[in-house]
Amino acid sequence: MKPIKPFEPILTDVIPQGDQWIAQVKWDGTRILTYYDGDKTQLFNRKQNERTKQYPELLRPNSYIRAENCILDGEIIALQNGKPSFYEVMKRDRVRNLDRVSQLQQGVPITYMIFDILYADDQWLLDKPLRERQQILRERITENEVIRLVESFSDTEGLFNVCMEHQLEGIVCKNLESTYVLEGKDTRWRKRKKEQDLIAVVGGVTLKNKTVHSLQLGQFDKEGKLFYIGSAGSGKLTAKDWVAITNAIEPIIIKDNPFFNQIDVKDGVWLRPALTVKISFLEWTEGRTLRHPVIESFVTVPIEECLLE
Missing domain, CATH: 2.40.50.140 (Nucleic acid-binding proteins)
Known part of the structure; x- marks a missing residue:
């Protein structure tokens, strides 16, 4: 599978509200897309740079993917004092001496927070609305100690306030009717950040x-x-x-x-x-x-x- 550039949210100061909007925690990590062709699994970041060997925890697709093949979109995070730390996850992402990966797995455990599915069972899902892609994602992915599905909340303002109370990075608000545009960036996805x-x-x-x-x-x-x-x-x-x-x-x-x-x-x-x-x-x-x-x-x-x- 050829790596793609993912859909991006725009920065906003106004948190959208209404039945068509959901909010998700904006996890402070590194954006990673997983490509599983039924045999091989590869990982690429949003710049289309390969990161497969840096995160071997994700290379057992049968443990969490229930599909013949798929492309997943999510964020890899690492915790420091119980909170996501970009600095910590970069210890894994930047490693070039791959002999150190096994050691880093113990010292810097990661979690893959999956929030979208773009392809499954030989079919592109890009033109399906987000609400439908989320349902497909729940059907195709099994959570475990490393794999988590990002939870969605209808109270967009409330989630932002909770994130601020816990000093998290912010939220991403998404229109449930939004399709997924490769290399796209528009107001149907909006991020509201602490900083x-x-x-x-x-x-x-x-x-x-x-x-x-x-x-x-x-x-x-x-x-x-x-x-x-x-x-x-x-x-x-x-x-x-x-x-x-x-x-x-x-x-x-x-x-x-x-x-x-x-x-x-x-x-x-x-x-x-x-x-x-x-x-x-x-x-x-x-x-x-x-x-x-x-x-x-x-x-x-x-x-x-x-x-x-």
Whole structure:
């Protein structure tokens, strides 16, 4: 089966309500589509990069799939202190030394939160409404210790309030009549988040006691110019992570400031744009910088995809 690009929700500040809308918890993990052809199972992320070997827990389709073949859409999550952690799941997703996968299975157990089914028993389901796809999903998938079906709630506002109380990422609201559009993104799926997030390019760092202390962040405009959008030093990185970053930047240190909008950074070191990082933040300031940016995790997103909205 050829990997596809999944349907995406749009960001919204208004939570839709009405009989045609349901809400689901927006799990803070990595989007993974499962392709089962009746014999082989393969996993791909939303960028169509293969992740089959990173998650061997999902490669026993007979334990949870009741179909001759299928394509499933969901989110792989890993918990930290009882809550989904993007930083934790990236330990699994970014592993390149596959000999470490077995060890990571013990240290970073994952759960596959399945919320849609696109293909089953030799038939595409894309044109069927969501309410019908959900019924098919319940008929075809058996839950176990790793596999879970994402629960839907009719009280969209209520679910968001519960998510905020428990410091979860947010919700995704979906129109029950919505079909599934490959590579699509429209208002029939809407996400309401506690915070916003984005992927930024690291254009520089600051040092403290010869160790990286904070990151200077940027995104490219349509002309390919890198614009400074803020500095982040707080987040989920450990002291060990900061040491690893300090070592990793050595080959990409440059003399000149890579940002088009010149900034002055005390104890700063400029970097050739190469590293990308997921950042959560409250809002954009009037000066087009990030308010309260927090480092979630380094990612493997290509720098050319880090574009100013």
